[in-house]
Amino acid sequence: MSSRNSNEAEELVSQANDKAQKGHTSKSGKKSAPKKPSKKAEAHIEGASQLGVEVRKEVDFSLWYKQVLKRSEMLEYYEEVSGCYIIRPLAYNIWQEIQNFFDAAIKEMGVEDTYFPMFVSQRQLEREKDHIEGFAPEVAWVTKAGSNTMESPIAIRPTSETVMYPYFAKWIRTHRDLPLKLNQWCNVVRWEFKNPQPFIRTREFLWQEGHTAHFTKEEADTEVYQILELYRQVYEDMLAFPVIKGIKSEKEKFAGGLYTTTLEGFIPTTGRGVQAATSHCLGQNFSKMFDIVIEDPSAPAGPDGKDAKKMYVWQNSWGISTRAIGVMVMVHGDDKGLVLPPRVAATQVVVIPCGITSKTTEDEKKCVEDKINYVVKEMKSAGIKAKADLRENYSPGYKFNHWELKGVPIRLEIGPRDLSKQQTLMVRRDNGVKEPIPLADLTSRISDTLKCIQKDMFDRAKKVYDDHVKLVLKWDDFVPNLDNKNFVLAPWCEEEKCEDSIKEKSTRHNTEQEAEDEKAPSMGAKTLCIPLEQPSDPPIIPGETKCVSCGGLAKRYTLFGRSY
Ligand code: 86X
Numbered sequence: 244m245s246s247r248n249s250n251e252a253e254e255l256v257s258q259a260n261d262k263a264q265k266g267h268t269s270k271s272g273k274k275s276a277p278k279k280p281s282k283k284a285e286a287h288i289e290g291a292s293q294l295g296v297e298v299r300k301e302v303d304f305s306l307w308y309k310q311v312l313k314r315s316e317m318l319e320y321y322e323e324v325s326g327c328y329i330i331r332p333l334a335y336n337i338w339q340e341i342q343n344f345f346d347a348a349i350k351e352m353g354v355e356d357t358y359f360p361m362f363v364s365q366r367q368l369e370r371e372k373d374h375i376e377g378f379a380p381e382v383a384w385v386t387k388a389g390s391n392t393m394e395s396p397i398a399i400r401p402t403s404e405t406v407m408y409p410y411f412a413k414w415i416r417t418h419r420d421l422p423l424k425l426n427q428w429c430n431v432v433r434w435e436f437k438n439p440q441p442f443i444r445t446r447e448f449l450w451q452e453g454h455t456a457h458f459t460k461e462e463a464d465t466e467v468y469q470i471l472e473l474y475r476q477v478y479e480d481m482l483a484f485p486v487i488k489g490i491k492s493e494k495e496k497f498a499g500g501l502y503t504t505t506l507e508g509f510i511p512t513t514g515r516g517v518q519a520a521t522s523h524c525l526g527q528n529f530s531k532m533f534d535i536v537i538e539d540p541s542a543p544a545g546p547d548g549k550d551a552k553k554m555y556v557w558q559n560s561w562g563i564s565t566r567a568i569g570v571m572v573m574v575h576g577d578d579k580g581l582v583l584p585p586r587v588a589a590t591q592v593v594v595i596p597c598g599i600t601s602k603t604t605e606d607e608k609k610c611v612e613d614k615i616n617y618v619v620k621e622m623k624s625a626g627i628k629a630k631a632d633l634r635e636n637y638s639p640g641y642k643f644n645h646w647e648l649k650g651v652p653i654r655l656e657i658g659p660r661d662l663s664k665q666q667t668l669m670v671r672r673d674n675g676v677k678e679p680i681p682l683a684d685l686t687s688r689i690s691d692t693l694k695c696i697q698k699d700m701f702d703r704a705k706k707v708y709d710d711h712v713k714l715v716l717k718w719d720d721f722v723p724n725l726d727n728k729n730f731v732l733a734p735w736c737e738e739e740k741c742e743d744s745i746k747e748k749s750t751r752h753n754t755e756q757e758a759e760d761e762k763a764p765s766m767g768a769k770t771l772c773i774p775l776e777q778p779s780d781p782p783i784i785p786g787e788t789k790c791v792s793c794g795g796l797a798k799r800y801t802l803f804g805r806s807y
Contacts, residue, residue, distance in 0.1 A: 294314075294644070295644055296310050296311055296314060296578060297310065298310060299578050300512060300576065300578055301512065304512045304513055307578075308441075308573060308576075309441065311572060311576050311580050311581055312334075312442075312572065314580065315580050315648050315649050316331050316649070317330075317331055317334035317568075317572070317581070318330060318334055324446070325439065326447075327446055327447055328441050328445055330565065332589070334442075334568050336587075336589040337571070337583075338568060340481065340586070340587045341477055341567060341587070345451065345473060345477060348473050349426055349473070352466070353424050354426045354455070355425055355426070356427065356428070357427050359403055359427060360406065361400050362385070362399065363397065363399075363406045364398075365396065365397070367409060368382070368398050370405060371404060371405050373498070374497075378401060380436075381401060381433040382398050382401055383433075383434045383446075384396045384398050401432060402452060403429075403431075403452055404529060407425070407454050408454075408532075408533035408535060409533060411423060411454075411530075411533065411556075411558075412535045415456055415536075415537060415556060416538075417538055417540075418538075420537070421456060421537065421556060422456060423456040424453070424455040424456075425455070426452070427452055429450070429451075430450075431448060431450060431452075432447050434446055442567075442568050442569025442572070443566055443807055444807070445565075448565050448566070449564065450564035451562060451563060452561070453562070455559045456530070456535060456558050459557060460526070462557070463524055463526075463558065463559050467504055467522045467523070467524045467559055468504065468522070470561045471505075471506065471522045471561075474486075474506050474522065474561075475506060477520075477563060478508065478567065479701060480586070480701075481584065481587055482584055482587060483575065483697060483701040484567075484570055484571050484574055484575075484701075485508070485705040485708045486507060486508050486519050487506070487507045487508075487708075487771075487772065487774050487802060488504065488505075488775045488776070489507060489774040489802060490503065490504055490773045491504070491505055492739075492772075493737075494739050494742050495770055495771075495772075497523050497525075500524060500525040500526060500528060500560075501523075501528065502523070503521055503522075503524075504521065504522045504524075505519075505520070505522075505772050506518070506520045507519065507771040507804075508570050509708045509712075509730060510570065511574070511707050511708075511711060511728070512573065514725075514727070514728020514729060514804075515804065515805050515806055516769075516802075516805065516806035516807070517806060517807045518771075518806070519563075520562065520567075523560050523561065525557075525559060527555040527558075529558050530555040530557070535558070536553045536554060536555055536556070537553070537556060538551035538552070574704050575650075575673075575700060580647055580650060581648065581649055581650030582650050582652075582672055582700070583649075583650035584696070584700050585652045585693040588628065588650065588652050590630050590646075590651050591627055591628040592622060592651070592653045592654075592693075593629070593642075593646045593654055594615045594619055594631045594654075594655040594667075595632050595646075595655070595657075596608075596612060596633065596656075596657060596658065597657065597658040598656075598658025598659055598660055599611065603659060607659045610659070610662060611657055611658060611659060611662060612633055614682075615631045616631060618682065619631045622689060625686040626690075627686065627689055627693070629689075639656070646672075647672060650672060651672060652671070652672050652673065652693060653669060653670070653689060653696070654670040654672070655667045655668065655669055655680075655689075656670065664679075665681060666680060666682060667680055667682060667685065668680075671696060672696075674699070711730060712729065712732050712802070713730065713731055713732065714732050714778060715733045715791060717791065721733065721748075721749065721791060722749050725749055725803070730771065730804040731768070731802070731804065732774070732802050733792075734783055734797030734800055735770070735790050735791060735792070735797055736790035736792075736795040736797055736798060737798045738793070738795065740793075741790060742769075745767070748767075748792070749768040749803075750765065750766060768805055769803065769804070769805075770801050770802070771802040771804050772801070772802050773800070778800050783798070783799060
């Protein structure tokens with residue numbers, strides 16, 4: 244198991260070299276010199292591992308994704324344990340931006356941060372038995388201490404309901420203890436055996452889990468949707484990643500809860516859906532399991548010694564994970580590497596000296612560098628995350644590639660000729676557009692452009708998403724649309740049997756056994772969500788509109804798709 248990642252990492256290089264070579268076969272059938280230096284040569288070139296992405300996003304998406312993450316230095320493969328990865332500063336910074344925003348927003352709602360142990364006893368874990376049954380194979384256990392087998396093994400939290408709720412029961416006694424709103428930022432472990440994918444499916448991941456208890460269902464309901472809206476803001480406003488809000492079907496909801504709200508995203512290159520975040524109303528299911536009760540204030544204990552009526556509290560739980568980073572990369576990245584939305588970019592602007600030749604005097608060079616340092620300082624004091632790249636032994640071209648790979652939203656080029664005209668050349672990472680900017684307006688123009696990039700990135704992604712949601716009314720159009728890498732939005736009866744049948748009917752039964760993860764188009768469609776915002780044209784007419792699959796009566800439009 245432990246050698247798998249190491250192989251995987253090496254393959255990143257060798258497969259890519261193969262591909263580069265395949266693409267360069269000359270007419271005579273002889274391969275031209277490979278574009279990339281051999282692995283050995285690479286070792287000699289300073290920074291060669293950052294030389295860029297060698298495989299096109301559209302050609303081999305999965306390899307492209309791994310290369311972008313690795314070469315941009317967002318992520319490193321952890322050789323020791325399969326399915327685990329090192330989140331490097333460039334990526335961790337994005338997580339911190341998400342934390343900062345979300346933390347401030349939930350504090351505003353009265354949520355407090357907390358930290359519970361990562362271990363849970365078998366006894367506590369099994370109090371949730373009905374619901375963890377399906378999850379049980381993913382639970383990781385600690386069974387030894389040193390060389391001694393432990394008397395009672397302890398589980399590592401896959402989520403913290405069973406860790407926290409015994410203490411909710413202890414802390415919540417009367418309605419005056421409500422609402423209780425706790426959140427923790429932590430790691431969780433789910434020992435999955437499906438193909439791991441950095442950020443998207445990893446055995447350990449980071450998330451926040453919010454757990455709250457309320458006096459009324461209404462209060463709980465309100466919070467569920469407030470949190471869902473905050474998650475939308477994280478994805479759409481920060482990561483420029485469009486999502487659709489909805490409710491999970493009974494089959495797809497968190498079995499332990501009453502209902503699950505979700506954000507569903509779309510990865511255009513594969514046509515697959517991805518669950519971006521969930522906010523559950525647990526109802527009273529967990530409070531009944533864990534005996535989280537208060538005295539009903541409307542039926543207090545009587546003077547006659549009659550016991551107060553017990554009332555089970557209403558609970559919610561909600562979470563967003565580091566998966567968000569992965570989907571952002573998948574949607575916005577291109578053949579040059581990462582493309583970071585300005586709001587989460589650790590560096591928003593990089594300034595690079597250009598046009599320095601052998602004829603440039605030392606004085607002129609110094610002038611350029613001084614000016615660069617000056618504008619960087621100016622931008623920084625205006626709140627723009629700017630930096631200068633004044634490294635000596637790298638050409639401007641090398642630096643351009645380097646910062647493009649890392650997704651920096653704006654590059655500024657400044658040379659002696661720009662200085663004489665009191666201007667700089669601005670180059671946008673997201674669309675490559677170049678524009679000279681007068682130095683006098685620099686900070687305001689950069690600020691505006693950063694906002695514009697943020698908006699354009701979202702608008703472009705949103706248009707792609709919208710174009711791939713196909714409204715389908717009859718079954719004949721269902722699978723063809725899926726096969727064209729679309730989601731299908733269709734009237735549905737909301738019966739589980741029908742959901743199973745749709746999955747079955749949309750699974751392509753290939754003769755050669757294909758790994759589910761590798762050949763996405765073969766897998767069946769799931770319901771992703773019942774969107775909160777329903778199409779109005781044509782409207783669903785109760786008692787009349789037919790379910791897209793079984794012909795029974797349709798309740799609501801439901802979003803279907805193949806998903807991660
Ligand atoms: C469901 C529910 C919920 C708090 C969230 O979605 C947000 C944050 N928790 C998580 N879930 C499990 O309960 C679960 C349980 C076990 Cl034992 C497991 F191995 C995996 C699990 N995965 C999800």
